[in-house]
Amino acid sequence: MSFNFGAPAGSTATTATPAAPTGLFGATQNKGFGFGTGFGTTTGSSTGLGTGLGFGTFNTQQSQSNLGGLFSQPTQAPVQSNQLINTASALSAPTLLGDERDAILAKWNQLQAFWGTGKGYFNNNIPPVEFTQENPFCRFKAVGYSCMPNNKDEDGLVVLIFNRKEADIRSQQQQLIESFHKILGGNQTLTVNVEGVKTLPDDQTEVVIYVVERSPNGTSRRVPATTLYAHFEQANIKTSLQQLGVTLSMTRTELSPAQIKQLLQNPPAGVDPIIWEQAKVDNPDSEKLIPVPMVGFKELLRRLKVQDQMTKQHQTRLDIISEDISELQKNQTTTLAKIAQYKRKLMELSHRTLQVLIKQEIQRKSGYAIQADEEQLRVQLDTIQCELNAPTQFKGRLNELMSQIRMQNHFGAVKSEERYYVDADLLREIKQHLKQQQEGLSHLISIIKDDLEDIKLIEHGLNENIHIRGGVFS
Numbered sequence: 001m002s003f004n005f006g007a008p009a010g011s012t013a014t015t016a017t018p019a020a021p022t023g024l025f026g027a028t029q030n031k032g033f034g035f036g037t038g039f040g041t042t043t044g045s046s047t048g049l050g051t052g053l054g055f056g057t058f059n060t061q062q063s064q065s066n067l068g069g070l071f072s073q074p075t076q077a078p079v080q081s082n083q084l085i086n087t088a089s090a091l092s093a094p095t096l097l098g099d100e101r102d103a104i105l106a107k108w109n110q111l112q113a114f115w116g117t118g119k120g121y122f123n124n125n126i127p128p129v130e131f132t133q134e135n136p137f138c139r140f141k142a143v144g145y146s147c148m149p150n151n152k153d154e155d156g157l158v159v160l161i162f163n164r165k166e167a168d169i170r171s172q173q174q175q176l177i178e179s180f181h182k183i184l185g186g187n188q189t190l191t192v193n194v195e196g197v198k199t200l201p202d203d204q205t206e207v208v209i210y211v212v213e214r215s216p217n218g219t220s221r222r223v224p225a226t227t228l229y230a231h232f233e234q235a236n237i238k239t240s241l242q243q244l245g246v247t248l249s250m251t252r253t254e255l256s257p258a259q260i261k262q263l264l265q266n267p268p269a270g271v272d273p274i275i276w277e278q279a280k281v282d283n284p285d286s287e288k289l290i291p292v293p294m295v296g297f298k299e300l301l302r303r304l305k306v307q308d309q310m311t312k313q314h315q316t317r318l319d320i321i322s323e324d325i326s327e328l329q330k331n332q333t334t335t336l337a338k339i340a341q342y343k344r345k346l347m348e349l350s351h352r353t354l355q356v357l358i359k360q361e362i363q364r365k366s367g368y369a370i371q372a373d374e375e376q377l378r379v380q381l382d383t384i385q386c387e388l389n390a391p392t393q394f395k396g397r398l399n400e401l402m403s404q405i406r407m408q409n410h411f412g413a414v415k416s417e418e419r420y421y422v423d424a425d426l427l428r429e430i431k432q433h434l435k436q437q438q439e440g441l442s443h444l445i446s447i448i449k450d451d452l453e454d455i456k457l458i459e460h461g462l463n464e465n466i467h468i469r470g471g472v473f474s
Contacts, residue, residue: 083129087113090120090129091137113137116296133295134270140296141270143279144303145289148260153253156210156222157195158229160241161248166199169207173197176244180209183240184231189214190223199313201305208252225251260290268293319466 089095090109094102105121109129112118116133133140151157162169169176173194180192195208211223229251231237241249255263267276271293279291294300370378389395 086122086126086129087120087135087137090122094120094122096121096124110137114139116140132270136270136272138270138295142294142300143271143275143291144294145283146292147288148255148290149252150254151225151252153224153226153251154222155253156225156228157208157252158210158225158232159248159250159252160207160209160246161200162205162207162245163203163247164205164245165203166197166205169197169205176207179244183237184211199309201302201309204247225253255290263290270295 090106091113092106094105094109096102096105109120109122109131112120112131113135114137116131116135116138118131120129120131122129132138177192177194181190184190184192191212191214193210193212195210196206197208198206200206210225211228212220213223214220229249232241232249238249264280267273276291280286283289283291294303387393
């Protein structure tokens with residue numbers, strides 16, 4: 001279904017998009033509920049890069065669970081209850097002025113709450129309510145779906161978002177790898193590898209990396225994603241990454257069933273529980289997709305840009321595949337022609353080889369009497385020759401066909417000598433009809449010429465676009 005930010009309570013407007021690189025709910029929304037910074041937040045002492053973990057490069061102390069920031073929040077029920085009571089008072093019964101103007105103020109507060117911005121004044125002794133897009137009354141929100149990652153923590157994949165173009169990242173990829181290696185302490189047992197580079201909207205680039213750790217005995221393993229992410233989240237390391245152009249880092253790990261259950265049971269801030277339940281029911285693939293709220297036009301625009309970017313990448317890949325198919329078809333045609341040529345050459349060589357064998361056999365048998373098997377072969381050949389020359393066999397039928405062909409040619413020659421006379425009026429009508437046909441053909445030829453010029457113009461534009469895309473993906 002299409003987006004519907006103004007959907008009333010009890011209805012849902014959903015859409016499915018690829019997993020966004022800025023977290024589950026957007027780059028600016030982080031309420032302890034997301035694949036990136038929401039699940040990757042760690043507190044307390046960080047693991048760091050020391051000695052003692054596995055091969056002796058990383059500490060054995062494990063980072064705090066990715067869901068620590070989500071499921072270990074302190075209880076804030078009284079504060080939320082007061083906030084809800086104040087919001088309801090600002091929208092229904094403000095007592096700021098004590099006259100009929102309070103009703104107008106209530107309608108103004110309702111408009112601000114629906115829009116998701118502004119302050120709601122309702123009492124002289126209580127501070128105003130701050131309306132944000134997360135408030136339950138904001139109408140500019142919907143529910144979509146994002147793909148859940150399927151990588152394990154042992155794969156060690158960490159996503160880094162660069163505020164730089166993909167061309168710059170690819171041209172300086174080796175320098176970036178060396179910088180990451182320095183950030184990791186310059187340990188010779190660590191190797192930084194790039195899993196993939198992908199273009200994002202707004203001239204941003206997603207780089208997926210993993211680190212391989214080698215032990216003195218020759219074995220190697222990947223550093224877990226949570227450990228690497230915890231190291232990147234240290235204050236000094238994060239500053240170094242920002243100097244390289246990194247705006248966001250997150251782990252790419254799958255969610256456990258308990259985490260998914262916890263996420264689905266608790267509706268996000270500002271989302272009506274009924275809409276959230278309906279979104280879970282409408283999930284087209286609960287094994288791969290998870291419902292996520294889209295709050296505000298900024299989030300909608302971000303997801304639209306991501307989907308448009310993915311569509312362009314898919315179209316580019318389809319164009320490349322189409323070119324490869326065309327090239328393969330040309331190669332197939334060339335190969336078939338070569339195969340036919342080689343078959344003819346093989347038949348010719350077989351005949352020449354047979355002639356050589358015949359002459360060699362004749363010379364070898366020269367001066368010898370005819371043997372029994374040769375006599376038997378001569379009898380078989382004579383029998384075949386007799387069958388071919390028989391009147392009712394192949395030669396007779398061939399002669400009959402030749403006679404019929406000669407008779408048809410003779411009748412055609414006789415008919416061609418006959419003359420036909422056409423009435424003058426009929427001849428004039430025929431000439432007029434042919435003239436009209438000639439004019440129609442001339443008009444059709446002019447239309448075809450115009451269409452050919454348009455097609456040449458389109459081909460010229462397509463060639464320029466293909467040249468540009470080839471330069472981007474080279």
